[in-house]
Amino acid sequence: MNERNTTDDANEAWADQVLRQLPLRQAPATLALRILREIEARRTLPWHRRPWGSWPLGLRVVTGGMAVALLGSMAWAWFWIDWSPGAAPAHVVPGFLGSVTAVAAHLLEALWIVLSHLGGWILLSAATFLTAAWIATLGLGTTCWRLATGYR
Amino acid sequence: MTDPAQFEPFLRAYQDMVYTTALRLLGNEAEAEDVSQEVFLKAWSHFPALSKSLSAGGWLKTVTRNLCLNHLQRHRARWTAFSDLSGADGDPASVDIPTAETQTPTVMSAEQRRLLEAALARLPDHQRVPLVLYYFEDLDYAEIAQELGVSLSKVKTDLFRAREALRKKLQPTRADLGF
Numbered sequence: 522m523n524e525r526n527t528t529d530d531a532n533e534a535w536a537d538q539v540l541r542q543l544p545l546r547q548a549p550a551t552l553a554l555r556i557l558r559e560i561e562a563r564r565t566l567p568w569h570r571r572p573w574g575s576w577p578l579g580l581r582v583v584t585g586g587m588a589v590a591l592l593g594s595m596a597w598a599w600f601w602i603d604w605s606p607g608a609a610p611a612h613v614v615p616g617f618l619g620s621v622t623a624v625a626a627h628l629l630e631a632l633w634i635v636l637s638h639l640g641g642w643i644l645l646s647a648a649t650f651l652t653a654a655w656i657a658t659l660g661l662g663t664t665c666w667r668l669a670t671g672y673r
Numbered sequence: 674m675t676d677p678a679q680f681e682p683f684l685r686a687y688q689d690m691v692y693t694t695a696l697r698l699l700g701n702e703a704e705a706e707d708v709s710q711e712v713f714l715k716a717w718s719h720f721p722a723l724s725k726s727l728s729a730g731g732w733l734k735t736v737t738r739n740l741c742l743n744h745l746q747r748h749r750a751r752w753t754a755f756s757d758l759s760g761a762d763g764d765p766a767s768v769d770i771p772t773a774e775t776q777t778p779t780v781m782s783a784e785q786r787r788l789l790e791a792a793l794a795r796l797p798d799h800q801r802v803p804l805v806l807y808y809f810e811d812l813d814y815a816e817i818a819q820e821l822g823v824s825l826s827k828v829k830t831d832l833f834r835a836r837e838a839l840r841k842k843l844q845p846t847r848a849d850l851g852f
Contacts, residue, residue: 532836540808542781543789548692552706553684556713560677563714575718 698741700794792842800835
């Protein structure tokens with residue numbers, strides 16, 4: 522233990538002296554050019570291929586408003602519409618939205634009837650199969666992409 | 674969106690620092706270039722704020738460090754698994770204890786620097802990373818443990834082994850070059 526401590530003290534003093542005085546390495550001359558080229562390529566991308574945060578202000582306002590309206594409608598529908606089988610949302614919600622919710626409610630009702638007549642094991646097997654298929658597809662896709670691009 | 678002509682002086686002023694940090698942490702020139710590019714693309718998207726900030730250098734260093742550590746964790750085997758193998762890095766008793774005569778001179782020659790950088794790059798990730806964080810990024814043991822998500826004692830062990838391994842790698846040339 523003593524010898525280890527002595528060795529480490531000596532190594533520490535040595536490393537402290539040697540490593541701390543190492544100067545910065547010079548970046549390759551191609552690095553700046555490569556970065557500037559990439560920046561230029563990103564600058565010339567059309568707005569719809571850029572991140573949402575860098576879209577023109579008007580588009581951000583419109584799309585942001587649409588997203589808020591959509592989420593708000595969904596939240597409203599979730600809390601205020603009676604989705605249970607047999608309910609008639611068309612009587613609750615007037616106009617076009619009422620028709621849409623009526624159709625959705627009837628579809629849900631049909632789905633509910635089908636699911637309730639299937640056994641638990643069938644549903645579980647189907648869910649397991651779908652999960653396994655999804656994982657296999659993902660794994661296969663990743664492998665192909667890595668093979669194609671030589672990405673580690 | 675920032676004009677690249679405005680960004681270029683900023684890029685040229687900091688490229689050596691970013692590249693050196695990435696190279697020392699990753700030990701690979703191609704990967705260091707990739708990470709440096711990623712860092713500067715992030716800097717470009719934050720440039721309006723960054724260009725007025727006095728701590729731009731610190732911001733770049735932190736982003737570089739985080740991206741390098743993410744890169745190492747994502748694309749390479751984690752060092753935690755390997756550094757726990759005792760004896761994998763050689764027998765500590767065989768390490769030569771330096772004498773006053775063998776200490777490094779105050780100013781290092783270009784050849785010494787090249788050899789040292791090469792030896793550093795050849796260290797395994799689990800030794801090089803804590804060493805770089807300690808000596809070049811000025812993090813203390815607790816901060817390194819936090820960054821790497823390992824225990825304090827493991828950081829100490831890894832640093833101990835890293836110093837030994839580095840000296841061993843330089844041993845054949847030390848007498849000639851004054852290491």
